[in-house]
Amino acid sequence: MRPVPLTKLTSLPMVVIGLGAVLYQGCTTAPRPIDRFPGYPIGFVERGMASWYGPGFHGNKTANGERYDMYKLTAAHRTLPLGSVAVVHSLTSGRHVTVRINDRGPFARGRVLDLSLAGAQALGMVGNGSDQVELRVVGYNSRPEGMGVLRVQVGAFADLQNARALLAQVQRDFADGRIIQIDLQEGRRYRVQIGRFMTEQEAQMAASRLDRTLNLQSLVVRDDS
Numbered sequence: 001m002r003p004v005p006l007t008k009l010t011s012l013p014m015v016v017i018g019l020g021a022v023l024y025q026g027c028t029t030a031p032r033p034i035d036r037f038p039g040y041p042i043g044f045v046e047r048g049m050a051s052w053y054g055p056g057f058h059g060n061k062t063a064n065g066e067r068y069d070m071y072k073l074t075a076a077h078r079t080l081p082l083g084s085v086a087v088v089h090s091l092t093s094g095r096h097v098t099v100r101i102n103d104r105g106p107f108a109r110g111r112v113l114d115l116s117l118a119g120a121q122a123l124g125m126v127g128n129g130s131d132q133v134e135l136r137v138v139g140y141n142s143r144p145e146g147m148g149v150l151r152v153q154v155g156a157f158a159d160l161q162n163a164r165a166l167l168a169q170v171q172r173d174f175a176d177g178r179i180i181q182i183d184l185q186e187g188r189r190y191r192v193q194i195g196r197f198m199t200e201q202e203a204q205m206a207a208s209r210l211d212r213t214l215n216l217q218s219l220v221v222r223d224d225s
Contacts, residue, residue: 040081040147044137048112050088051130052120056185062103063224064143070117073097076105077113079200079222081147085139088113090123091132097122100141104224107156109217148224150197152207154216156189163190169214170194174206193221 058070064082068074080086084101097119105114113135117126125131154170157163163179171177174194182189194210197203200220207218 040140041084041137042140044080045134046112047091047132047134049110049130050113050115050123050125050133050135051106051111052115052117052125054117064102066102068103068116072116073099073119073122074102074116075099075113075119076103077101078104078107079150079220080137081140081143081222082224083141083143084137085141086135086137088115088119088123088133088135090125091134093124093131095123098138104221107153107219107221109219145224148222150195150200150203151193151221151223152195152197152203152210153191153193153219153221154207154210154214155192157192158187158189160190163192166192170210173210193223196223 053068053076054070057068060068062068062074063076075086075088077084077086080101082102085098086101087096087098089096097115099115099119103114106112111130113133115123115125120126123131123133155163155166157166160179167177167179170192171194176196177192177194180191180193182191195203195206197206197220203220207220210216211218
């Protein structure tokens with residue numbers, strides 16, 4: 001589900017984020033040649049902790065507008081372009097599974113990927129809830145909207161006033177900061193984001209700078225709106 005800027009919230013319905021959607025093997029559109037999309041991270045490799053989403057999100061909309069189907073092989077990633085196809089290897093069991101990125105998350109430091117239930121079952125990680133994995137990008141099903149820009153999320157709050165206070169701090173260095181409202185299962189949250197970056201290196205440099213100066217724990221995210 002795309003985030004909603006706070007300035008555009010008048011009379012809007014509740015927004016719910018979930019995971020979702022279509023089994024990659026069932027897609028009718030073949031991945032397009034990567035050289036048509038400059039900057040696309042083909043061959044990108046990342047290691048870290050993966051988790052999974054279950055029944056509580058089944059049927060919710062994902063970032064690309066699909067419905068989360070926990071029985072299909074999809075996943076959420078913070079920065080990979082939606083439509084990316086990745087092979088995920090469990091560093092614990094040695095199993096692997098191919099998934100398509102169709103949502104955003106996980107929004108927690110120390111985790112790199114949220115798998116569907118089917119993806120978690122393929123890796124044998126359902127019982128543990130998480131697993132150390134390596135993911136490798138092997139394909140891309142492009143979207144008309146393109147890949148989107150990168151932003152730095154510097155905080156998320158249940159209290160709007162706390163979000164506004166942090167935004168006022170970061171806007172001293174980044175004038176294009178914003179607050180977006182997200183409605184989650186645990187309640188409404190206000191996310192503070194800054195910047196419009198074309199590369200992860202630029203975004204990460206900004207995040208590191210803010211973390212040092214304001215003692216934050218920032219996350220780099222891709223804006224699909």
